[in-house]
Amino acid sequence: MKNIKITTFALLALAAFTSCSDDDNPQIYIPVNEEEVITTVTTTLTNGGTTITLTSRDLDGDGPDDPVVTVSGPLAANTTYTGTVSFLNELDSPAEDITMEVEEEGTEHQIFFQAPAILGDFTYTDTDANGKPVGLTFTYTTGNAATGELIVSLVHEPNKDGAGVADGDITNAGGATDAQVVYPIEIME
Amino acid sequence: MQQRLIILTCLLLCGFGALAQFSASGTVTGTTGIALGGAHLHIGSRQIAADATGHYTVSGLAAGKVKFHVSYIGYQPIDTTVVVSGDIVLDFKLRVSVSALEEVAIQQPAGSRGTVREARIKTETIEKYSSQSLGDALKEVAGVSSLKTGSTVVKPIINGLYGSRVPVISNNVRLEDQQWGTEHAPNFDVNAAGKITVIKGASGLQYGGDAVGGLVLLEPLSVKKDTLMGKTIVDFSSNGRGGSISSGLHKGNVEGWSWNALGTFKYFGDREAPDYVLSNTGNREANFSGDVNYTTSRYEASVFYSYYRAQIGILSASHTGNVNDLYRSINGKVPSVIDDFTYDIGNPKQKVAHHLLKTAFNYHLSDNADLSAQYAFQFNNRQEFDVRRGNYSNLAALDLDLETHSAQIDYKNLLGDWTLKTGASGAYQSNFADPATRVRPLIPTYKKYDAGVYGIASWAVSPSLVLESGVRYDFSKIDAVKFYQVSRWEERGYDADFADIIYGEQSSQYLTKPSFTYHNVSASLGFRKQFHHEWDWYANASLASRNPNPSELFSDGLHHATGVIELGDLRLKQERAFKISTSVGKRWQRLSIDFNPYLNIIQDYMFLQPVGFETTIRGAFPVWEYRQTNARLAGVDFQSKFQATKHWRHELSLAYVNGRDVSGSADLIDMPPLNIGNKIQFAKEEWNRLLLELKSEWVTHQSQYPRNNFETNIVVDGVQVPVIVDISTPPPAYHLLHFYSEVKFKTLGAQTTLAFAVQNILDTRYRDYLNRQRFYADETGRNFQIQLKFNY
Numbered sequence: 001m002k003n004i005k006i007t008t009f010a011l012l013a014l015a016a017f018t019s020c021s022d023d024d025n026p027q028i029y030i031p032v033n034e035e036e037v038i039t040t041v042t043t044t045l046t047n048g049g050t051t052i053t054l055t056s057r058d059l060d061g062d063g064p065d066d067p068v069v070t071v072s073g074p075l076a077a078n079t080t081y082t083g084t085v086s087f088l089n090e091l092d093s094p095a096e097d098i099t100m101e102v103e104e105e106g107t108e109h110q111i112f113f114q115a116p117a118i119l120g121d122f123t124y125t126d127t128d129a130n131g132k133p134v135g136l137t138f139t140y141t142t143g144n145a146a147t148g149e150l151i152v153s154l155v156h157e158p159n160k161d162g163a164g165v166a167d168g169d170i171t172n173a174g175g176a177t178d179a180q181v182v183y184p185i186e187i188m189e
Numbered sequence: 190m191q192q193r194l195i196i197l198t199c200l201l202l203c204g205f206g207a208l209a210q211f212s213a214s215g216t217v218t219g220t221t222g223i224a225l226g227g228a229h230l231h232i233g234s235r236q237i238a239a240d241a242t243g244h245y246t247v248s249g250l251a252a253g254k255v256k257f258h259v260s261y262i263g264y265q266p267i268d269t270t271v272v273v274s275g276d277i278v279l280d281f282k283l284r285v286s287v288s289a290l291e292e293v294a295i296q297q298p299a300g301s302r303g304t305v306r307e308a309r310i311k312t313e314t315i316e317k318y319s320s321q322s323l324g325d326a327l328k329e330v331a332g333v334s335s336l337k338t339g340s341t342v343v344k345p346i347i348n349g350l351y352g353s354r355v356p357v358i359s360n361n362v363r364l365e366d367q368q369w370g371t372e373h374a375p376n377f378d379v380n381a382a383g384k385i386t387v388i389k390g391a392s393g394l395q396y397g398g399d400a401v402g403g404l405v406l407l408e409p410l411s412v413k414k415d416t417l418m419g420k421t422i423v424d425f426s427s428n429g430r431g432g433s434i435s436s437g438l439h440k441g442n443v444e445g446w447s448w449n450a451l452g453t454f455k456y457f458g459d460r461e462a463p464d465y466v467l468s469n470t471g472n473r474e475a476n477f478s479g480d481v482n483y484t485t486s487r488y489e490a491s492v493f494y495s496y497y498r499a500q501i502g503i504l505s506a507s508h509t510g511n512v513n514d515l516y517r518s519i520n521g522k523v524p525s526v527i528d529d530f531t532y533d534i535g536n537p538k539q540k541v542a543h544h545l546l547k548t549a550f551n552y553h554l555s556d557n558a559d560l561s562a563q564y565a566f567q568f569n570n571r572q573e574f575d576v577r578r579g580n581y582s583n584l585a586a587l588d589l590d591l592e593t594h595s596a597q598i599d600y601k602n603l604l605g606d607w608t609l610k611t612g613a614s615g616a617y618q619s620n621f622a623d624p625a626t627r628v629r630p631l632i633p634t635y636k637k638y639d640a641g642v643y644g645i646a647s648w649a650v651s652p653s654l655v656l657e658s659g660v661r662y663d664f665s666k667i668d669a670v671k672f673y674q675v676s677r678w679e680e681r682g683y684d685a686d687f688a689d690i691i692y693g694e695q696s697s698q699y700l701t702k703p704s705f706t707y708h709n710v711s712a713s714l715g716f717r718k719q720f721h722h723e724w725d726w727y728a729n730a731s732l733a734s735r736n737p738n739p740s741e742l743f744s745d746g747l748h749h750a751t752g753v754i755e756l757g758d759l760r761l762k763q764e765r766a767f768k769i770s771t772s773v774g775k776r777w778q779r780l781s782i783d784f785n786p787y788l789n790i791i792q793d794y795m796f797l798q799p800v801g802f803e804t805t806i807r808g809a810f811p812v813w814e815y816r817q818t819n820a821r822l823a824g825v826d827f828q829s830k831f832q833a834t835k836h837w838r839h840e841l842s843l844a845y846v847n848g849r850d851v852s853g854s855a856d857l858i859d860m861p862p863l864n865i866g867n868k869i870q871f872a873k874e875e876w877n878r879l880l881l882e883l884k885s886e887w888v889t890h891q892s893q894y895p896r897n898n899f900e901t902n903i904v905v906d907g908v909q910v911p912v913i914v915d916i917s918t919p920p921p922a923y924h925l926l927h928f929y930s931e932v933k934f935k936t937l938g939a940q941t942t943l944a945f946a947v948q949n950i951l952d953t954r955y956r957d958y959l960n961r962q963r964f965y966a967d968e969t970g971r972n973f974q975i976q977l978k979f980n981y
Contacts, residue, residue, distance in 0.1 A: 025621060028634040031672040031698040032624045036578050038806055058806040060697065062747040062754060064680035066804045091696065101579045116907040151904055153808075156510070157576065159525070170904070174517075174525035176576060177510030180808035182909075 056181035111135030304715025332826035350402025376543035383410030391733035398711025412441030428972035431457035511808030633671035862891035923955035
């Protein structure tokens, strides 16, 4: 009698254990395309009829491949360019434009331009809902002939009230960096 | 409470005699009449053992009330008081313990189960941590420290090892709650533990063969007598401006129905460091656990269910983007986000839920043999929310459903001086990584199959010497489905070794089906020897094997909590640990000491090692990959308790461990530094059982650590300048003082305990080497705590 009880119990346990369904969820065979990933940061500088395009593209996200940087040409010395920055996710097809999202959430984002002083000055020309700069549009006044690197950073949730932040100084901005690209700059007379 | 006697036969013969010196004698047997030779008797202040036939005699008893306590391993003890007015004969018949086999296996007399000294945490101590976590309570044991993420995510470290190396066994079921992550705390309500036991090392073979670090055993409250008791603990803390309430009812019984029901709620806002608010560090918990048991003299059946749900805020300032953010955090010394105190929890945060359902059946085949079977189902859901843009902020960045079915059968037999334990277990686990997160999951979808068998024999050579030996075999197979970025696949060099597991390519990602099978043998051998009731000596050698966990095999992306790209390796094989430990204890009347040195040699120890840098569109990130090396951990735990006078007591605990990467000639990362705890206690029974306690916690600077610093460029005046990011140097030593006090009194028929405590009395600023957030913020400051406990 007692052995029957034990056996029954063991079999029940075993049945419960082995009867687990083996149906695979089809979702797991579809790769995740990270939709909020920024793959491409494009900075466009325009002066009159001249447009210089600087692009940094990293199609494998946080994968091992380095971003590919292209600059369409040299800049002219002592010239004021009207600039825009755009962000794309090219893993999506068609490519998703994330620039709009940054603009809509302007109070939570700021773009910073960092370059040695000899390359010239950057000035914000846009504002968010609180009257603070975002940096999607700006003017860039080049200096004399020189070469150097321009670093464009998109910071998420910066402290926009931090000292110097509204003037483009990243030092007290805090937040988390969503994008940071480095463009080689060449200014010719 | 009226003590109900369980004596089936109690023969009382009163002799005649006017002298005030009497004797007591008799026999101790089981209910079936089997003589319980060596049974332990406390008679008045005397302690004696019955002879081989179960007979005992004690003389020199004074007239009046005399307390008898009779106990024998595996049987229910008897407590009774007898009025002595002459020589008496008292026979005791002990009933076989009705506790389940698994409990018997781990519930031999305190400190003497197996051949590794176990550390217990008593209910009263557990209750002090009612509003905190399991990991906090475990720190009471010398040699156990904690790996934290902030102040609420606390993982136990046993002798320098944690995570997958320290399985947590809840009510005889191995918790499957994703312990592979460093920021995943055990999903367990500390209030649901009636008793906590720590086994340092792999000797608990009935629970598995992979406890390279040790085991944490949690058991619910169980009283083997007919009683209905309840307990409610209400707790308020100033730091976090919150508290917890936990309330439970327990129906104990010798036979028939017994049950437990317990619920706990916790609610806390932001914690505060001495100088600032630790923004977004609130947490909530809602837990329930309950069981129903039916016991007869032949069997016991039980159903147990527990539910744990927690929402935990992760310090805002710990969310960093690239390595420049990390550098600014480390060098800034102050968190980058400090907001006003709030109860709100924003992103980043964790939401976890854990269900455990267990049904068990234990059958007493005879007085000496037990057979038990159990089945358990667990479901764990973990959602991690990150700081995301736009509509994604309400979408978890990680969403894992882990489902585990496990079944086991255990058999135990006492054959004279021999105790044999054997059993078999099987488990099926499935993990589903929800792709709806729109983030490539760190842990893939997989299925895992486990099976194991073990046998443990223990031989009581003499009443003071026990030898024990065990062996276990485990089979494990894991079948995963994972997408790899083609670029990552090639960078890992998998194209040469694993081309056959690719099943397709979509959007520059390979669909792969990695499958691994493992066979492991683990073993334990040891003895314990007692010398004249005062000295005891334990020695144990164990061999454990641990399979690589999903995180070690499959990780392949950015880990936001550390700002590091973590890479798993499909080529990892099992790590094997050989641990020898010994424990020497001495118990004088007023002083007891335990000294426990150990050596753990781990072959193919898996660990994260920095290997370089990768540049992404977000900037540069350090890359760490899982590698294997040969490691050696050597250390010592020491504990002493000294009852100086009736009122004053002192306790000391000390733990030191040295971890070396032997092949790489480096120190191991995350080894707890030398720590020393001192406690002075004053107790006065007459004043409402007043207890005052001052505790000092001294944690030294860890000088043995691997140098993993790296160089990065930061922009100074528009120009990139190389700087060193110091992620290696442990923080300085710190010393904390804590105060605890309590009084007990009766209110409305309930035994009430009122406790007042202050943690970090001096509001000391400090950071802890084993806190993942030490780069971002100080630890919590002073906390005033009031606790009310009602027992009814």
